[in-house]
Every structure is written in structure tokens, then in C-alpha cells.
Amino acid sequence: MTALWIQGLTKEYRSFWTRQRIRALDGVSFQVPPGEVFALLGPNGAGKTTLVKILLGITFPNGGDARLLDRPLSDHSIRARVGYLPENHRYPPYLTGRQVLDYFARLAGIRRHVRSKRIGELLKLVKMDPWGDTRLRKYSKGMMQRLGLAQALVNEPDLLILDEPTDGVDPVGRREIRDILLDLKKQGKTIFINSHLLSEVERVCDRAAILNQGKLLKIVAMEELNRGSTLYRIDLAEANGFLSEVLRASGVPFELDKTRLTLSVRDTAELNRTLDRLRAASVEIRAVLPLQSSLEDYFIRVLQEDRPGGESQVESQRGCSP
Amino acid sequence: MKTLAIIEDTFRESFSRLTFVGFFVLSNLLVLAILFAVNLDVVDGVLAAATLFGKELHLNPQHGLQIGPIIRQVESAFAVTLYVMSIFLSVFATANLVPHMLEKGTIDLVLSKPLSRRGILLAKYLGALSVVSFNVWYLVAAVWLILSTKTQVWNFAFLAAALPILFTFAVLLGVVILVGTLSGSSSLAIMVTYVIFFVSQPLAAREKIVPLLDSQLSVTAFQTLYWVLPKTFELGNLVRETALSRPVQSWTPVWTSGLFGLGALVAAIAYFERKDY
């Protein structure tokens, strides 16, 4: 069983007037097992929202296939088990928070006696209970986002799909949302988050996929990212022609940008061994700085590699390659 | 149950909007105007004196007039007024329901629920029709009640005139929803619907106009338009005839118009089912 199964998903937007084509998704494939928290990362315009809209039947793909909780997308009844927080969600301003939750719960097919109890709990969960009977006209952006999260949870979904959930929320609110997500994760829910705010998802997610210009570049498990390698930045006095040779021979993954060298080592022993080799090749070292290996670094590195001509600007090579 | 939720929400949305509240207020003003403007003195079933909007109607007291037929005539005139007014205001008040639902952020949420697209649009149609039905029945019944209590003539046929009014609206609502779905613009939906409403009058006079057309092509075009477009002019006559409790002379305008409304609704659903949002 998979919570989400995506195979070769492709979407091209065609403008009727200008006949311009935008390839928002280009053969994207991945799977999310149940209980996983999965983040889809990418810069603005990468195609994250498009992917989510296809999953929820809001937009139709040009190619490829996808399954939601093992059902084809054409089966709209499966959405009763899915919660969704859209990117720019708008709710009827003439309703109160409680009425909004009740309305969408009804659309999800939740029975009346279940609804009222559940809505009370949810308003508490997102700390909106004092505002439940206020009309939405008076809500701030952050309050709307909290209400949106409550709305996404109103049918007790097995799969939660959130598009930029912390957008427009203040730092305290962000932490609260993160805590709610961690709590849901403990309950075994599958969560799919779209975000361009990496530090937000880093603490919550199990795996992250990086999307750029409609293409899936990498999928990385957080464990992998935090485990083995620690990054060090080494400033050199001058660029040395033999440097790449020496480093390749050492078998340590590295990146070299003129006089700035980034090493990815398993431990300090490996760091020292590598430094010895550099010294032996009479490379003059100015500084050695430990870098936090974070999702953000990884993200930026992956995107740089994807840039046209990115390979030449930043020489990057895994140590094991020939 | 989900359809009911959407219909209920259409009511809430309508009554939260100025256009619809305006419709309701105008309706009440009309009712009040009739309440004060129509003054009839009825003595033993015979009209002794009448004022309409403050103007004395000159009646010959010797002969007197049988009140029933006069009241029916007055009421049938009111029925046609209500027909035009209800259609106008109802189209205006409901034109924004679909475009509003299609706005970014609103449509995403609705479509992400376990509903079929067809069901969503049909529920929206039914919602708009229910809100308007509520208002039209209210208006017709209030006018009827005032006229009847004032004249003591209880002409139930006047109430039945609400049916052709609502039928015509149901047909035009198909157009409103089609244009709203295609364009997302309420102004365009209103414009197109009004044009269709007005063009029906010259089209209905085709017996007089067709001989004036010089080419076969324009004759065919004229006839085609007549047969395809809803016949709101004839339906207006039907409203009058109903209020006069005359039998329906021809059902053709009814079923051809109904077919057009149905076609518009089916086209709207077909488009909505394929559209990317």
C-alpha cells in the first residue's frame, strides 16, 4: 500500500491567446508510504502547487498517472479521506470560523453529531476557540492559516496535503503549526507538505524531494542528510591545478569553487587525513570552518548543480566517481 | 446531504450580498407601493370607486361594474410587471454565484472535497433557483394577498403566475451559469442573459419581420434564432394568460425554451468537468 503513488506526471499549461506553453511538471515520479511526512521543496514556480492540484482533481495532467491512497484520481470519493490546505485559500467572509468548518465538514460528508464535537476540538487545537464565532472578515492572515489547517483536519484525514502551510504566519504561529504537525505524525498520519521554507519542514519531515522547473532533481531522507557527512569549508590561499587530482585520490566528496573548497567528511580523523594530503601537495590553507549540514545547504547545492552550466561553475564530484 | 449544504450556503451567500438584499428590499417597496396605491371601494361585489396611484377612476355609479373581471385584468398587468421585474433582479442577483465560486482559493477547496464536478454545478444551479423561488413566491403571494384583501376577490390564478415566472428564470439561469462558467465574469453573464431576454420580442414578431428580409440567408438566420433562443416574450404572455386563468394556447414556447435552458446547463457542466483550475 502507498499513500501516494506518482508515475511520470506531466503537466503543460497552454495559453489560449499567446499559444505559449509552460511545462509545469515534467515526468515526475515518486511514492510516499503511509505514515511518512514528505516534503516537496522547490523555488517559486517549480511546479509544487501544480502537482498538488493534480492530486486533488483541481487540474488535470497531460501525461502520467497518480494514485491517492491506492485509488485512481478519477475516484473523487477517496477525497473524503484526504485533508487539503490550498496555497491561497479563501473562505466565505460572511461565515464565522465555526460555520466554515461546519460547511466543509458537510461537504466532506461528516455527520452532524460528529461535526459539532470535532469542530470544537479543532478550534482548540489551532488556538482559535476565542474566535470561532467571529466572522472571517475580521481574521488576520495568520488566523486564516490556522483556520485553514483546522479545515484540512475536519474529516480526520489519513492523508494530509498542505501547500505552504506556514505562509503569512508569525514565528510563534509557525512553531505552533509545526508542533501540531509533529503531533499528527505521532498519530501515524501521512503528511505531504509543499514549501519553499526549508527550515520549517526540516524538523518535521522524514524525506524531502527537490523539484525545479517541473523536474524532480533529488529525493533525500533526513536521516541520510544528518548522518554521515559533516561539511567543512576550507579557504585556500590560491587555486592550485593539482588540487582536484589530490582530492579525487583521497575519495572524499568535495566541491571546489576557485579558492573555496567544501569537504564532506565522516569524522575529524578523515578531515585531518585530507588536510594532511593537501598540505603534502603544498596547498596553503587559510581557514577551516565547520558548516552545518542542513537541508538548506543541500537544497541550494542541488539547485546549483541543476543550473545550466552549473557543473562548470561549481566543480562537484562524488569521490567514488572515476 | 452535500447538495443540501451547497444550496443552504447559496442562501447564506445571497443574503450576505448587497445585490440580493437590494432585490429583497425592492420587492418589499413594490409591495408597499401597491398596498397604498390601490384603493378600491367595493359595494356588494360592484366597484363603486377606485383610485390607482392616487388617480380617481371615473366609473358610472348607475351601471356599476362587475368587480371580478376588472380585478383580473389589473392583476394580470401586475403579473407581467412582476415577471419582468423578477427576471431582471433575479438574473442580476444570481449572476455572481458561479464566478465567485470559481475564484482562486475558493474553487480549489470545493473541488478538493469528495464531490463530482457535475454535482457541484448542479447544486449551485439548484441553490440559485431555490433562492429566487423563495423571493418570487414571497413577492407574488404578498401582492396577491394585498389585492385580494382589498378587493375581496380571491383570484388564485394570480398565484399560479409564479410558475411561468420561475420557469423562465430556470431557463435563463442555464445561460447565467454557462456564461459564468465559461468566462468567470458576472457582468458578462448579466449582459448576455439580458440580450437574450430582449431579443425575444423582435424575434416573436417574425411574421411581420420575415417578409421584410431580402435574402434567404437572413430569413433562415432569423428563423433559426427564433427557434433556438428561449422565447421569453411568449413566456411573458403565458404569465398574463395564467393570471387570467386562461388555458395555455401553445406549449411550443415552453418546451423549446426549456430545451435551450437544459442545453445551456449541459454545456456548462461539460466545460466545467474538463477545466483546469
Ligand SMILES: Nc1ncnc2c1ncn2[C@@H]1O[C@H](COP(=O)(O)OP(=O)(O)O)[C@@H](O)[C@H]1O
Ligand atoms: N493556471 C495556470 N496557467 C498557466 N500557467 C500556470 C498556471 N498555474 C501555474 N502556472 C505556471 O506553472 C509553473 C508552476 O507553478 P506552480 O505549480 O504554482 O509552482 P510553485 O507552487 O512551485 O510555486 C509556473 O511557471 C507558473 O507560472
Ligand SMILES: [Mg+2]
Ligand atoms: Mg505554490
